[in-house]
Amino acid sequence: MKWDAWGDPALAKELSADIKGLLAAALGVTGDAAPGPSADEVVLHPSRLSAEDLDALAGAVGKEHVSAADADRLPRAGGKSTPDLLRRRSREAQDAPDAVVLPGSEQEVAAVLAVCAERRIAVVPFGGGTSVVGGLDPERGGLAAVVSLDLRRFDQLLDLDETSGEAVLGAGLTGPAAEELLAERGWELGHYPQSFRYATIGGFAATRSSGQDSAGYGRFDEMVRGLRVVTPAGVLDLGRAPASAAGPDLRQLFLGSEGTLGVITAVRLRVHPLPAVKAYEAWSFPDFATGTAALRAVEQQGTGPTVIRLSDEAETMINLAMTEQIGGAPAVSGCLAVTVFEGAAAQVAARQQLTRDALLAAGGTSLGEGPARAWEHGRFSAPYLRDSLLAAGALCETLETAASWSRLPALRAAVTEALTGALPGSLVLCHVSHVYPTGASLYFTVVAALGEDPLTRWGAAKRAAGDAILRTGGTISHHHAVGADHRPWMTEEIGDLGVRILRAVKAELDPAGILNPGKLIP
Numbered sequence: 001m002k003w004d005a006w007g008d009p010a011l012a013k014e015l016s017a018d019i020k021g022l023l024a025a026a027l028g029v030t031g032d033a034a035p036g037p038s039a040d041e042v043v044l045h046p047s048r049l050s051a052e053d054l055d056a057l058a059g060a061v062g063k064e065h066v067s068a069a070d071a072d073r074l075p076r077a078g079g080k081s082t083p084d085l086l087r088r089r090s091r092e093a094q095d096a097p098d099a100v101v102l103p104g105s106e107q108e109v110a111a112v113l114a115v116c117a118e119r120r121i122a123v124v125p126f127g128g129g130t131s132v133v134g135g136l137d138p139e140r141g142g143l144a145a146v147v148s149l150d151l152r153r154f155d156q157l158l159d160l161d162e163t164s165g166e167a168v169l170g171a172g173l174t175g176p177a178a179e180e181l182l183a184e185r186g187w188e189l190g191h192y193p194q195s196f197r198y199a200t201i202g203g204f205a206a207t208r209s210s211g212q213d214s215a216g217y218g219r220f221d222e223m224v225r226g227l228r229v230v231t232p233a234g235v236l237d238l239g240r241a242p243a244s245a246a247g248p249d250l251r252q253l254f255l256g257s258e259g260t261l262g263v264i265t266a267v268r269l270r271v272h273p274l275p276a277v278k279a280y281e282a283w284s285f286p287d288f289a290t291g292t293a294a295l296r297a298v299e300q301q302g303t304g305p306t307v308i309r310l311s312d313e314a315e316t317m318i319n320l321a322m323t324e325q326i327g328g329a330p331a332v333s334g335c336l337a338v339t340v341f342e343g344a345a346a347q348v349a350a351r352q353q354l355t356r357d358a359l360l361a362a363g364g365t366s367l368g369e370g371p372a373r374a375w376e377h378g379r380f381s382a383p384y385l386r387d388s389l390l391a392a393g394a395l396c397e398t399l400e401t402a403a404s405w406s407r408l409p410a411l412r413a414a415v416t417e418a419l420t421g422a423l424p425g426s427l428v429l430c431h432v433s434h435v436y437p438t439g440a441s442l443y444f445t446v447v448a449a450l451g452e453d454p455l456t457r458w459g460a461a462k463r464a465a466g467d468a469i470l471r472t473g474g475t476i477s478h479h480h481a482v483g484a485d486h487r488p489w490m491t492e493e494i495g496d497l498g499v500r501i502l503r504a505v506k507a508e509l510d511p512a513g514i515l516n517p518g519k520l521i522p
């Protein structure tokens with residue numbers, strides 16, 4: 001993963017002259033952005049750890065697994081939101097964790113936490129580094145220093161129970177690494193967020209991630225059967241049986257805890273046999289309201305697509321769902337919807353037919369498989385586009401929420417108005433990609449000219465959008481989590497008493513307050 005952009009440098013592309021022309025005409029983008037510093041030119045604030053601190057950390061994990069070198073600190077300086085990428089472009093001194101620590105066992109995690117509690121050092125658990133909500137900001141929270149606790153050595157398939165369909169995966173496994181280990185044995189997890197290639201099992205659990213196949217396989221938190229968590233107060237092994245009435249489900253405390261309550265080391269997950277067959281069908285709807293009602297019908301009737309998503313008119317017009325064709329002539333009119341079905345052949349055929357019936361009845365026109373396959377082909381490429389846009393002088397950022405079906409139209413209108421009000425002349429795109437019987441998520445992409453002081457301008461837009469979301473009955477996050485960026489809305493989201501409950505749990509598990517300060521809990 002690049003330290004100042006997405007993914008594999010070999011896959012980054014410059015924008016075509018056509019797209020640059022479109023940006024100039026539609027958004028007033030005038031000329032490329034000034035390039036940021038190279039890694040060698042970046043200046044980091046010096047590490048605040050003493051030689052004694054580093055020795056104590058080395059005592060916990062071995063000298064070779066602790067580093068205070070800038071080359072190791074810089075890639076853990078933050079996540080991968082657009083503000084993160086803009087901050088990395090600064091030529092002023094940047095903040096970064098004071099060291100990187102790589103434990104290889106639960107005992108070593110516990111030992112690091114003990115050293116940090118004693119020496120007043122904050123700990124930011126680090127998975128794949130793909131947070132888009134400031135979840136990895138190197139906050140010290142009033143403590144002496146902060147370390148990044150990188151979980152990459154927890155990289156094994158620890159158990160596969162083929163009778164029960166459960167796998168225990170190390171927290172540091174990336175999406176592809178986990179799927180490869182499972183596929184060797186004929187199994188699949190089926191969690192494919194857009195950040196799949198870099199994000200980790202522990203990160204998915206810690207943020208309640210949701211993947212593009214959520215209609216079929218569920219959100220990540222729905223796949224979790226058990227968790228092992230190391231906290232400063234001890235180790236928890238949660239999730240004993242497929243279902244339980246033994247009091248509140250404590251796994252829920254750690255799903256979405258974002259490194260503030262403990263370090264997740266292993267996750268027991270529901271897995272399924274690799275699908276025998278895959279079927280694709282794309283659809284067009286005359287407008288977003290008709291398309292949304294069609295997705296609702298499918299989900300409420302339970303016709304069973306593995307993937308179902310709907311782009312609004314603007315997304316459809318610029319082919320955003322078909323990354324390879326962006327900037328070309330519109331491939332589909334109205335609003336594009338994509339459906340994918342996975343499983344055994346007979347079952348896939350039956351589910352596809354039921355879904356087709358529901359979509360036809362709701363006003364859809366089948367486009368055949370082409371656009372659905374094109375969506376799947378480019379589905380992990382869009383983050384590269386954001387980098388190319390930034391280089392070309394355009395700000396591009398996303399935000400997401402969820403609400404019940406009846407509230408979605410007002411929510412979408414309010415967020416769009418908030419964003420375009422704060423960023424006049426911007427383009428706001430929207431899609432539905434996660435559906436539930438009672439509601440759905442809305443995912444917004446905003447593109448605007450980078451202009452002067454983009455961090456401040458985006459901050460104002462984000463505040464306006466967040467306020468609009470809460471005002472119109474949405475949640476501040478459906479799957480990106482809270483981090484530092486959504487923390488200001490948490491009291492409104494869960495109420496004063498809710499916040500006090502979270503604080504009380506944290507005080508019990510992390511009395512020294514070392515775990516990821518400044519995130520999630522107000």
Ligand SMILES: Cc1cc2nc3c(=O)[nH]c(=O)nc-3n(C[C@H](O)[C@H](O)[C@H](O)COP(=O)(O)OP(=O)(O)OC[C@H]3O[C@@H](n4cnc5c(N)ncnc54)[C@H](O)[C@@H]3O)c2cc1C
Binds near residue numbers: 126206383483
């Ligand atoms: C381009 C892009 C696309 C994205 N698309 C999606 C998407 O489709 N769906 C989606 O849900 N999200 C998406 N995200 C957001 C992000 O990928 C998810 O939040 C992901 O779950 C983070 O996993 P990670 O391993 O990278 O965690 P990190 O970013 O490293 O960490 C995220 C948070 O979890 C904590 N954490 C990480 N590992 C552990 C652990 N083992 N124990 C305790 N705490 C831990 C960290 O301290 C931090 O607070 C996207 C992000 C980007 C940049």
